[in-house]
Amino acid sequence: MSQTPTAGQLRNRLVDAILGERAVPSDVERAMRTVPRDAFLPGIELENAYTDQAVTIKDNPGKPLPLSCASVPSVVAMMLGQLGTRPGDKVLEVGAGTGYNAALLAELVGGDNVTTVDIDSDVALHARTTLNAAGHESVTVIERNGLLGVHENAPYDRIIATVGVWDIPATWWEQLVDGGRLVLPLRWRGQTRSVALTRRGGELVSDGMELCGFVPIIGQNGxxxxxxxxxxxxxxxxxxxxxxxxxxxxxxxxxxxxxxxxxxxxxxxxxxxxxxxxxxxxxxxxxxxxxxxxxxxxxxxxxxxxxxxxxxxxxxxxxxxxxxxxxxxxxxxxxxxxxxxxxxxxxxxxxxxxxxxxxxxxxAARLAVPHMTVTSSATGTAPGHVINKPESRITLAY
Structure with missing residues (x-):
């Protein structure tokens, strides 16, 4: 008679499956094998907590997409790989969700260095509660419009958005150190890509982008x-x-x-x-x-x-x-x-x-992705095709 798999076995099975599909940095792999995703999804069947699927935690009545959800684990691994954290980095997460991603970040950089923000009071409370229960009391959870960032804990070495972003707010620029990295699901022309950007003075320069899909951030209506x-x-x-x-x-x-x-x-x-x-x-x-x-x-x-x-x-x-x-x-x-x-x-x-x-x-080059340069709307642009938005200018070039 077969035994029911434990949470740890299911967790390792999920991580093994993700590793079979994509390369994952060793520190991200270790964090995902350590942090119990089921602890951030109370009331969800154990096996469902360890499937490579998103899980809705708050509906959005009358809208086609939920207000908040737990992201697909393989996408979580992909974006954390793009973020490239180092121990001791100060990290801002925009979109607290279940608190699971913040717990992973705490494993990567230390809980004292992680701030997560969410505009919804229920979501922020859920994240605070699950993080405390999982032993991550030192992570800072803020209820606030994420487009404002969290200036009191700035500057940050890394900023990651776990909601779809249509424009890059000037506040994030101001709160990211020169040389710091910003990873966000950026939306343009109807599609969404998780873009990894490094700040180089007055520019954000990409070094990779991956297909993804996220609930759009509240407050941008472009x-x-x-x-x-x-x-x-x-x-x-x-x-x-x-x-x-x-x-x-x-x-x-x-x-x-x-x-x-x-x-x-x-x-x-x-x-x-x-x-x-x-x-x-x-x-x-x-x-x-x-x-x-x-x-x-x-x-x-x-x-x-x-x-x-x-x-x-x-x-x-x-x-x-x-x-x-x-x-x-x-x-x-x-x-x-x-x-x-x-x-x-x-x-x-x-x-x-x-x-x-x-x-x-x-x-002719199926795996090629364009090089993206982002500047503020008040400055010039890099060579390439320009898409203007209220707070930023996006330039794409192959």
Whole structure:
């Protein structure tokens, strides 16, 4: 008769699985084998606490995403690896969540050096309670708008955000030492990447970015959402600096006259990610947005199925659009799927060919990521494609 695995066995099994998928620094591995995730998720079944999944700790009624959750453990490991802490570093975490990440940071740098902040009183209390119960009383928990940082404990050697950030606030710049690192799930053109940035005087310079998804931080409203049909089953997500004619787009889709479907030369395997197409397009094209098609719209076949219905890149101009598609072909058994574009509107075919050019550029170097330089909105920019936000300027270059 098999015995029920202990929390420690489940924890080690989870860490082993993460190590099988990605490289994890030895100090991060040690912390994840030490800190009991289940202690920060009271009321959750033990096995569920040690699955590589997010766990909601506070719902957000009327909104599609929860207010707060425990992040996916493999993403936690990835971001802590990007952060590159050293013993004794002073660390600010924006988004306290369950307190689990702060406990990991305490193992890495010492609890006296960790400050975690959350705008929600219930979440901050939960983190304080679980950290105390787990023996991490020395971690500082602050209830405050995380966009303000925590100036009284600054400056910090490391700042990590565990919520989706659309713009980098000037307060974080002011509280990060020169040479310090900032890791955050940064949102632009409808996608989110965990970007590792090092401060070099008046610039933040990237040395890596990874695909991720996080609950957006409260207090930043630079992203817009528009329904493109009366049933609200086709939606466009875009940034405030983009000139989008949502009424013209809605009329185009209502007419149900596609400009056509077009195929690129790029094929992918069944488990191969194609999110790099989106990233590649944002490094030179300001027409990139996110298209969301709900299951109801799919069932009614209102438009040609996007590559990923919930979140596909789309090029938009006037009343025309073209979005990424995936078509199954039997030509190559290793890569049976072919990337392409579906187009609508008078300039749809032109947009489709532009999107295919982005696909082909990605196909020539599928693992390449752009170099990102961030400056404050009051200063100049580095060479490359610039995306302006209220408090920062983002420059991307391959």
């Amino acid at each position: 992203e817009r959402t528009a329904s493109l049909n009366a049933a609200d089953t086709i939606r466009l997500h875009y940034d405030q600096d983009q000139d989008i004619d949502t009424a013209a787009l809605a009329d185009t889709l209502l007419a149900k006259r596609p400009a056509g479907s077009f195929l690129s030369t790029q094929r992918i395997g069944g488990k191969e990610s194609f999110d790099g197409v989106w990233l590649r397009a944002t490094a030179g094209d300001d027409r990139v947005c996110r298209l969301e098609v709900t299951p109801e719209a799919e069932e009614q076949a209102l438009i040609h199925r996007p590559a990923a219905p919930g979140r596909s890149p789309v090029l938009v101009e006037g009343g025309s659009l073209a979005y990424l598609t995936v078509t199954r072909e039997g030509v190559d058994p290793d890569r049976p799927f072919r990337l392409g574009a579906a187009a609508y509107g008078p300039r749809g075919e032109e947009l489709a060919h532009d999107l295919i050019a982005h696909i082909d550029a990605w196909g």
